[in-house]
Amino acid sequence: MFTKYSKKIETIFLESSSESKSIEQNVNIILSPSFYWVKKISLPLKRARDVKKLLPSIFEEILPSGNYSYAVYKKEDYFLAFAYEDRVILEFIAAKGISAAHISNICFAQTFFDETDLPLRINKERTLVMQDGIVLMVPSSWHIIAKEFYIDDRTFPKQTITLEKFNHIVDKKNIYQIGSLLIFITFLFGMELFMLQQNRDEILAAKDGLFAKYDLKPTMMQNESVVKRYNALHEQQMKFRSTIATIINLKLGQNEKIESINYEQRSIHVLFDGVKESSFKHIAETLKAKNIEYKVDFKDSMVILEVQL
């Protein structure tokens, strides 16, 4: 049975005999006592959250096996403790055609009704009564005199519960552990990403610094070309020096002499005087030993030696 309560947000009293009804707007739900277990407990504790930690062991003996959530509210000199199965309530709500997205608030009948509201006849079979401060659902035949079901437009109590969809799959504590682990991993990954980017940026800045310091060309290809050019020049100069040194230090015969040495356009021309074709052999051997490739031209007593660098 569904009963409209508030004009702003429809309020439903959810009871096991409630009929299915398609609801397309937000609703508040009052849970019938058939959906939860309640205990009045007195403990030497001040805070409800300290009591909540003890509830699994307090309810342990009376609850059938299942995955329960717990709620506790502090009263004057005692605590009201509740145990309920999220999955059972959610499945019931879904079976009655109410989408979880449309549920605004859920509270227990215990927290909604006070002694002045009861006994309250829910339907022909069931009546809500209060016994020793606990709201109970009893057969209507037990209380012939009871108020007809009517709920004034009072404010929905602040003592509401949130149904956990996955409570039966993963324990809430585990959810927070997993969540914390994932957040920690995300943090580590974020830090690593940040440090890697910093490192990369520093290296790129250092590279730019090198370009500025050594006055390098903008691209590596241009710089490689510069190095290639310098290396070619270096090689040529070294070859020139070693060739000239070899020529200057040639052991010549008594009447043999170097008339001139000419170097131009990467080509060395040496003019020998007094060197005959037959006596050029020892010069040729020296040049060969130094791996110098040459061309030679004999004219009378003159020898023209050409070395290309």
Added chain:
Amino acid sequence: MNRIHPLYIAPFLIVFIVILGVKISQVKVGLHEAKSEFQKALEISYEISKLKDIYDDKDKTLKSLSAILKHSSLKSVSLEQKVVAKKIYISSKSMRKSNLNFLISKLLNGSYTITALEIKAINQEEASLKMEIAL
């Protein structure tokens, strides 16, 4: 009931972690490339600076050439020195072979870009010299 359940956040975090992982691997590749580029730039800059120092330092070349040409061994030699554009020309119509040997050995052992050289024997003791050095 309408608040987001923590379990719904987990897939988002996992997706976020996967995205971060992909991003990290991309940045790692970038970092590796940046490191190798830096190493390459370091080697090239060292090589270029070394080669520039040898072949492309005009002031250093002029200074050391001037020191050689002013050497006491060449005081008696009439040497002409001319700087045109990016080249320096050194010539002597006649110099003793010992002086020529001294000058040539100094120039060949120094880091100069010799672009042209002409040595002609005048007689048994003397020779002429024309030399071109790039600056």
